[in-house]
Amino acid sequence: MPRIPASLAAISTAALFCVAPVPSAADAANDLLLQVEAHCIQPGRAFKDFLVPPTGWDAVPAGEVRDHFAMAALTISAWYGMDRRGEQDQTETTAEIQKSIAKEIERDIEDFNKREGAVFRHGASGSMLVVETDGRGWFHMTCTLWPSAGNEALQQHILNRWTLPIPRAKTSPFGDVRETSVHIRRNGVPAKLKADVYRVPVEVGPVPLYLELTLLPL
């Protein structure tokens, strides 16, 4: 085996780096979404395993959870506002609904603190992932992924992958949602997977879009 001079090796290594394709934003979005799906869509898995962050993600320290979750809750609550708007009694003003939303956020945070869960942050992209359950293990386990506001590639990827072209879909000043349920089998366990994609106007919440994956017993 001939020895390769160190200088030549250095040049070859540099050349390798030059030719190696730089991952595009779309590739990174695809990888991230697949990683979240692989982490969260695991019926039968022990819940403590869901609380171990996937590679490249860090658990947000307990002291910061409230701040991060408040951001998510604000967006999550858009659905609540949208629902209120859709009720028969439409006399409620937007301001009144927003007031109710504020209360709902507080309730969401309290609920999260009572439940088992964790918040992860993706180091490279700043995306957030909330994993939580109501104490029944993987049954009713929910993962909420929200890309950072500027990560349009991931937002678009979630839309392409998880939304359906619903004609006359319900929309409101508070946003819209696409709900999908799929019967699945993974790890030899049959389950129902609910995948909801929420889109929220900028004036309602700081996060324009998020994906919520819920596992349910079939």
Added chain:
Amino acid sequence: MTRLFAGLVVLLPAIATAQTPLDVITFVETHCVRSAPAGAFYDLPDGWKRADRSATRFWLPSIAVEEGIDYAAFITHQIEVSKEVDAERGWPLTVEAYEDQLSDERSYTRSDWQRLYVHRDSNTHLFIGAGEDTDNPDDWFPPRCYLWHPDADNPLAAAITARWDVPFGDRLVTGLGQATFAWNKVVVEGGEMTLESRVIRPYTDFAEGLAPVILKLELR
């Protein structure tokens, strides 16, 4: 040259009216997800013709198999979680559910509120049930529509999958096939309803006439 020109003139309208699979799907979405008198759902544009009743046995399976898959999923689960259900009896039960459904569909079809249309140029099939609980064609009854093409290699199957299916490969597999279910809130005539959409993918060798991919849209 004149002949060539004449040929072009004949060809042009054909090109102009040629519908892509996506055109057909979007037409069905617009036609079926709305509020209208029951009779209006059977008022289809030129190009669609009502299928001959004698062909019923070839298209009923593509509608009835949905119920079979649903039931098969339920039975599969029961077998796994309960010792009370005999595994040997599980699979025949699912076929029985499918056959019951075939028989139900057959009797519904006689009521004339369920009709199959075929697209003349492409042989695409569209089944519409829009007045099952009423005798008055002016009443609105939330419709259900099934769209499919009987040929396995027709591009409509891929177009339905790309537009309405979810790209997650581990669906519950049953002996009859698999399906994706989705429920979404929609607004029809100012009121809120649920649109149930399903992409049904039966095993085509299960029964004669089964389409490989069927799209169902139903308002509830």
